[in-house]
Amino acid sequence: xxxxxxxxxxxSRDIVGSFSERISAWFRTNIGEPTELQERSWxxxxxxxxxxxxxxxxxxxxxxxxxxxxxxILTGRSKRSLTSILYVSPMKALGADLMRTLEGxxxxxxxxxxxxxxxxxxxxxxxxxxxxPLEIGIRTGDVPQGVRRRMLxxxxxxxxxxxxxxxxxxCSKAGEILSGVRYVILDELHEMISSKRGSLLSLTLEYxxxxxxxxxxxxxxxxxxxxxxxxxxxxxxFMGGVGEGGKLRKVDIVENLVDxxxxxEVRTLFEGLKRSEETEExxxxxxxxxxxxxxxxxxxxxxxxxNAEKMAFSLxxxxxxxxxxHHGSLSAEMRQEAEExxxxxxxxxxxxxTSLELGIDIGTVSRICQISSPKDPGRLLQRLGRSGHGLxxxxxxxxxxxxxxxxxxxxxxxxxxxxxxLESLRCQDAPMDxxxxxxxxxxxxxxxxxxxxxxxxxxxxxxxxxxxxxEFHLLIELLxxxxxxxxxxxxxxxxxxxxxxxxxxxxxxxxFYLNCGTIPRxxxxxxxxxxxxxxxxxxxxxxxxxxxxxxxxxLSSRQYRIVGFKGNTIMVRPDPEAQPTxxxxxxxxxxxxxxxxxxxxxxxxxxxxxxVLKGRSGMCVELDDDSISTLxxxxxxxxxxxxxxxxxxxxxxxxxxxxxxxxxxxxLPMGRKVTEPLGRMLAYGLRRDLGASIDYLATDDGxxxxxPTMLGEEQLVNGFGGEELERRILELTVSSSMFRTRFxxxxxxxxxxxxxxxxxxxxxxxxxxxxxxxxxxALSCYDSGRGWKDVKGPLGGLVQLALESLNEVMRERMDxxxxxxxxxxxxxxxxxxxxxxxxNEPSVVGSSIVSTWSGSWSRKGKGKSQGEASGRxxxxxxxxxxxxxxxxxxxxxxxxx
Numbered sequence: 093x094x095x096x097x098x099x100x101x102x103x104s105r106d107i108v109g110s111f112s113e114r115i116s117a118w119f120r121t122n123i124g125e126p127t128e129l130q131e132r133s134w135x136x137x138x139x140x141x142x143x144x145x146x147x148x149x150x151x152x153x154x155x156x157x158x159x160x161x162x163x164x165i166l167t168g169r170s171k172r173s174l175t176s177i178l179y180v181s182p183m184k185a186l187g188a189d190l191m192r193t194l195e196g197x198x199x200x201x202x203x204x205x206x207x208x209x210x211x212x213x214x215x216x217x218x219x220x221x222x223x224x225p226l227e228i229g230i231r232t233g234d235v236p237q238g239v240r241r242r243m244l245x246x247x248x249x250x251x252x253x254x255x256x257x258x259x260x261x262x263c264s265k266a267g268e269i270l271s272g273v274r275y276v277i278l279d280e281l282h283e284m285i286s287s288k289r290g291s292l293l294s295l296t297l298e299y300x301x302x303x304x305x306x307x308x309x310x311x312x313x314x315x316x317x318x319x320x321x322x323x324x325x326x327x328x329x330f331m332g333g334v335g336e337g338g339k340l341r342k343v344d345i346v347e348n349l350v351d352x353x354x355x356x357e358v359r360t361l362f363e364g365l366k367r368s369e370e371t372e373e374x375x376x377x378x379x380x381x382x383x384x385x386x387x388x389x390x391x392x393x394x395x396x397x398x399n400a401e402k403m404a405f406s407l408x409x410x411x412x413x414x415x416x417x418h419h420g421s422l423s424a425e426m427r428q429e430a431e432e433x434x435x436x437x438x439x440x441x442x443x444x445x446t447s448l449e450l451g452i453d454i455g456t457v458s459r460i461c462q463i464s465s466p467k468d469p470g471r472l473l474q475r476l477g478r479s480g481h482g483l484x485x486x487x488x489x490x491x492x493x494x495x496x497x498x499x500x501x502x503x504x505x506x507x508x509x510x511x512x513x514l515e516s517l518r519c520q521d522a523p524m525d526x527x528x529x530x531x532x533x534x535x536x537x538x539x540x541x542x543x544x545x546x547x548x549x550x551x552x553x554x555x556x557x558x559x560x561x562x563e564f565h566l567l568i569e570l571l572x573x574x575x576x577x578x579x580x581x582x583x584x585x586x587x588x589x590x591x592x593x594x595x596x597x598x599x600x601x602x603x604f605y606l607n608c609g610t611i612p613r614x615x616x617x618x619x620x621x622x623x624x625x626x627x628x629x630x631x632x633x634x635x636x637x638x639x640x641x642x643x644x645x646x647l648s649s650r651q652y653r654i655v656g657f658k659g660n661t662i663m664v665r666p667d668p669e670a671q672p673t674x675x676x677x678x679x680x681x682x683x684x685x686x687x688x689x690x691x692x693x694x695x696x697x698x699x700x701x702x703x704v705l706k707g708r709s710g711m712c713v714e715l716d717d718d719s720i721s722t723l724x725x726x727x728x729x730x731x732x733x734x735x736x737x738x739x740x741x742x743x744x745x746x747x748x749x750x751x752x753x754x755x756x757x758x759x760l761p762m763g764r765k766v767t768e769p770l771g772r773m774l775a776y777g778l779r780r781d782l783g784a785s786i787d788y789l790a791t792d793d794g795x796x797x798x799x800p801t802m803l804g805e806e807q808l809v810n811g812f813g814g815e816e817l818e819r820r821i822l823e824l825t826v827s828s829s830m831f832r833t834r835f836x837x838x839x840x841x842x843x844x845x846x847x848x849x850x851x852x853x854x855x856x857x858x859x860x861x862x863x864x865x866x867x868x869x870a871l872s873c874y875d876s877g878r879g880w881k882d883v884k885g886p887l888g889g890l891v892q893l894a895l896e897s898l899n900e901v902m903r904e905r906m907d908x909x910x911x912x913x914x915x916x917x918x919x920x921x922x923x924x925x926x927x928x929x930x931x932n933e934p935s936v937v938g939s940s941i942v943s944t945w946s947g948s949w950s951r952k953g954k955g956k957s958q959g960e961a962s963g964r965x966x967x968x969x970x971x972x973x974x975x976x977x978x979x980x981x982x983x984x985x986x987x988x989x
Contacts, residue, residue: 733931
């Protein structure tokens with residue numbers, strides 16, 4: 093791995109002249125002079141090296157990656173009979189946008205000779221002539237079947253594709269047009285590394301490399317693009333994979349160390365320390381005024397789709413013209429309408445959740461507004477980079493906190509972004525469900541695939557480099573042998589006697605092609621505008637099932653009245669005068685990163701705040717007077733109550749809850765991954781010790797429990813479970829609804845339970861019945877005291893999927909190591925619980941913690957189940973039948989039911 097930083101040396105600026113005459117002329121006419129980033133990237137690519145290009149949004153990464161491969165086509169080094177450039181994009185919208193950009197390049201270059209049709213005989217007149225310009229194609233789920241068939245006859249020179257569609261192509265006859273690929277460009281690499289989509293992509297790239305080597309004798313060159321990624325070494329290793337001899341492939345890292353100028357202003361519009369309706373009104377007024385005053389367009393980011401819809405609707409109601417929402421639950425047509433409106437000037441602003449973070453072309457944006465903390469410095473940099481998109485331009489943004497606690501987090505996020513302290517990414521460790529899907533796909537197209545040859549190929553993918561042969565063998569057993577018991581799903585593959593080759597069984601191809609992918613499929617309702625005959629968007633199952641005819645919903649900042657239901661489709665008509673109900677979308681806010689929590693702890697402890705902070709990332713953060721005074725007031729407020737957390741000190745706030753209960757609020761701003769297991773285990777331990785009803789909830793700023801009796805410091809510390817903490821977490825996680833949900837998703841990814849078959853959605857009862865039987869079978873191999881049994885055969889493969897489900901929950905929802913460290917420090921006296929005096933009203937931070945409790949924190953002793961109290965369940969309350977902490981769960985678990 094070679095790291096090449098920009099600004100370390102000044103290479104000669106003749107690289108553009110080394111390109112073909114048409115490339116050089118086009119670049120100098122349309123772009124001008126290349127940046128150092130582009131020069132160094134071009135040299136590395138020209139020398140045949142894999143390259144990872146890391147640079148801020150708008151710094152020319154795309155041209156740095158694309159021009160050398162296009163030049164090879166112009167000069168004839170790449171033949172045009174097959175696709176030579178593969179551009180992998182994680183989002184369909186990004187792919188469509190990139191295609192429009194590249195078509196501009198194609199038009200500018202003019203006709204390129206050498207195109208040949210792959211099919212003999214008469215060629216349809218709709219095909220381009222042989223000397224057509226650079227042919228660019230796109231392959232996503234939205235591309236019609238006719239266009240896909242055309243690609244087989246007339247392969248594009250450059251193909252834009254998503255990871256899932258790449259695997260589908262490689263596992264079908266369409267993969268033949270990719271056997272001559274010379275360059276693979278991986279866009280937005282940071283979006284792939286930590287996800288299962290990335291693991292599937294890494295496997296597919298190794299499959300592609302093997303196919304290309306068999307045809308051409310050389311591996312395709314890999315070029316990765318990312319704006320913000322840490323650590324860079326992991327990103328390079330993930331992108332490169334494992335080469336010959338079991339060593340990681342060499343990857344040059346070209347990183348832009350030249351700062352991009354970013355101006356961020358923190359505006360505090362609330363009075364006092366707590367959130368109020370007046371604050372939202374002031375923010376709406378200020379944002380509306382900014383939209384009217386700005387010469388260019390704006391993008392306003394809210395953290396949830398619900399709030400994005402609500403804000404766009406409220407701004408329109410205040411007379412602000414040209415505002416539309418943009419999020420993933422809107423139809424592609426509605427999103428494209430908003431994007432085009434911003435580019436052509438018919439819209440002044442878009443209110444988005446996360447859908448515009450990546451590099452979709454939305455024209456010139458002059459300012460970004462962020463409502464509340466984005467909770468991640470990398471995300472903040474991504475969003476701010478949408479303004480001033482271009483070389484030498486300044487990115488401008490304004491962030492509006494909602495209360496004093498939110499202000500503390502906003503400032504911490506801004507400081508971390510300015511100092512370029514980004515959360516380190518972690519790669520998935522050999523996910524078995526993804527591997528099962530890949531093995532089925534590879535076996536469909538290969539007649540000579542056996543277990544050993546597959547394992548050699550799989551271990552070349554970075555996430556699977558340490559995969560053990562026994563683990564892989566158990567997975568093959570699961571895919572080729574029937575599980576014990578009646579009514580179990582049939583195996584997807586069979587083994588040929590003598591050779592050991594793997595072959596698909598009947599219906600396996602259909603199951604794979606209809607269910608390929610790693611994104612969980614959730615039951616949703618499609619919303620269809622009956623009048624205009626077009627899709628408006630989608631609603632979650634829980635929200636959709638709560639609706640009736642004549643109800644009014646809000647989508648795309650427009651009111652729609654429900655006129656009927658047809659299967660999974662909700663028929664609506666526009667009703668602009670009606671009062672709407674805003675839909676809810678689940679799972680939108682991620683836990684706060686641990687690194688950011690550390691920033692908040694230091695800031696709250698020191699109390700030192702500078703009005704202007706200039707960081708090495710080129711970002712300048714400026715606070716207004718109200719922000720500085722509010723932070724000082726927050727620290728004074730907490731200091732008076734003795735609630736400032738510090739090293740070895742965990743303040744515990746005590747509140748009266750009616751006449752019979754006491755609420756204990758633990759001020760521990762370490763993020764939900766730490767506070768969730770701590771709160772859960774303390775509530776569980778106290779419930780067992782006292783035999784009483786104990787509720788709990790957890791947020792990024794701490795956790796709280798509700799007890800019917802007064803508790804001392806020793807009781808609270810012992811309630812965590814001490815050395816048994818990890819075992820308790822494991823047992824309760826296995827018996828939780830989280831584990832059950834993830835196991836169902838993993839069964840779907842492994843193709844054991846199908847979401848689609850014969851072109852239709854499978855029934856919910858079928859999926860639930862199959863999943864419950866497989867879960868019961870897997871749990872029969874678990875001993876509450878000893879863990880999972882060592883099982884052979886297909887049942888051992890099923891246990892591996894159960895372990896994958898458990899690891900996924902523990903990795904995404906909990907930081908067990910950090911939680912155990914807190915408990916260990918308490919047990920050994922390195923940390924203490926400081927119980928503050930009993931109050932009738934919570935502190936500002938305490939109020940932000942308990943405000944997530946359903947209803948009010950002062951429920952006058954009418955306790956609810958933990959599932960309702962935490963507010964974490966996506967189901968309506970009437971569906972929360974049993975608490976995860978209910979002793980009946982453990983009893984049922986120990987009996988092996």
